[in-house]
Amino acid sequence: MGMTLRRIGRFPESTATVLNAFIINISLPALTLYHIHNITIDRELLMPMSMPWVIFLVGIPFFLLLGKLLKLKRETIGCLILVGGLGNTSFVGLPMIETFYGSEFVGIGIVADQAGSFIVLSTLGIVVASIFAATEPNIRFIAKKIALFPPTQALVLALLLRSWEYPVWLSAILMRLGDTLTPIALVSIGFLFHIQSVRQHARALVLGLSYKLLLAPALILMTFMSLWGASGSVFQVTVFEAAMPPMISAGIIAMEHRLDVSLVSTILGVGLLISFLTLAGWWYILLPL
Numbered sequence: 001m002g003m004t005l006r007r008i009g010r011f012p013e014s015t016a017t018v019l020n021a022f023i024i025n026i027s028l029p030a031l032t033l034y035h036i037h038n039i040t041i042d043r044e045l046l047m048p049m050s051m052p053w054v055i056f057l058v059g060i061p062f063f064l065l066l067g068k069l070l071k072l073k074r075e076t077i078g079c080l081i082l083v084g085g086l087g088n089t090s091f092v093g094l095p096m097i098e099t100f101y102g103s104e105f106v107g108i109g110i111v112a113d114q115a116g117s118f119i120v121l122s123t124l125g126i127v128v129a130s131i132f133a134a135t136e137p138n139i140r141f142i143a144k145k146i147a148l149f150p151p152t153q154a155l156v157l158a159l160l161l162r163s164w165e166y167p168v169w170l171s172a173i174l175m176r177l178g179d180t181l182t183p184i185a186l187v188s189i190g191f192l193f194h195i196q197s198v199r200q201h202a203r204a205l206v207l208g209l210s211y212k213l214l215l216a217p218a219l220i221l222m223t224f225m226s227l228w229g230a231s232g233s234v235f236q237v238t239v240f241e242a243a244m245p246p247m248i249s250a251g252i253i254a255m256e257h258r259l260d261v262s263l264v265s266t267i268l269g270v271g272l273l274i275s276f277l278t279l280a281g282w283w284y285i286l287l288p289l
Contacts, residue, residue, distance in 0.1 A: 002190020019188040020252050023181055029154035030177035035114040036158035048112035048238045052120045055216045059085030066207055076204055078132025079259040083251050083267055084208035086121055087244035089113040091182045100283045101237055108237045121250055122152040133257035185248045192265035201263045208267050213278045217243035236286040243282040245271035
């Protein structure tokens with residue numbers, strides 16, 4: 001739909017910018033207020049909760065080193081750290097978990113997304129975006145960015161309100177507003193996506209998707225097995241979530257900070273398509289574990 005709207009010219013050139021602003025100021029805060037308020041963490045769920053942190057923290061030196069070796073631009077490296085270091089653990093992850101493992105395991109995906117990916121995005125993600133967007137980043141600039149980032153403000157508010165039960169009408173409003181994220185984000189990405197940009201960003205695409213779809217889940221598999229001797233359903237679903245394609249919300253943040261906008265829309269679109277094959281492969285690999 002986004003690609004079609006751009007081609008027929010019914011929407012202005014600023015469409016993606018406006019849609020992204022709606023997501024950051026309304027959709028993402030609503031999702032955070034709704035899910036973080038209701039989430040319950042126990043010891044077994046430390047695996048899916050810590051998984052996004054491991055992938056993102058390892059991804060920073062990975063993309064910095066290889067990005068410099070490949071002589072990629074500063075904004076391209078920042079883009080890869082964001083979209084290659086965070087997975088789509090919710091909008092792709094939850095339906096995929098239900099399809100491959102059953103609805104009873106969807107809760108693991110929610111923990112990985114809300115207590116993992118979302119918090120990483122709202123803290124380390126905005127730090128990375130601020131550093132690579134600024135010509136001369138400083139602590140005051142980054143702190144201001146984090147403090148004024150609406151999803152981060154919503155995260156703090158959701159944690160403060162955990163002891164207060166939301167009224168039914170408020171939960172319904174937050175859920176409806178949060179549901180707007182996926183369709184609006186996909187239209188925004190489609191509006192910016194150009195098929196010819198695949199060849200233009202070939203090296204960055206291979207680097208980003210190789211890490212996110214192959215190396216990151218392999219890292220989680222080996223790390224959790226060696227350190228915790230992990231096995232069983234929670235472990236399998238955690239690794240499966242680690243194999244999700246790049247995170248749409250991270251892509252929106254990268255766009256807002258002008259971190260190689262063309263690459264963002266390309267890697268999100270291509271990554272989503274390829275992941276249908278790689279996720280089936282990871283499910284097969286994880287079966288005996």
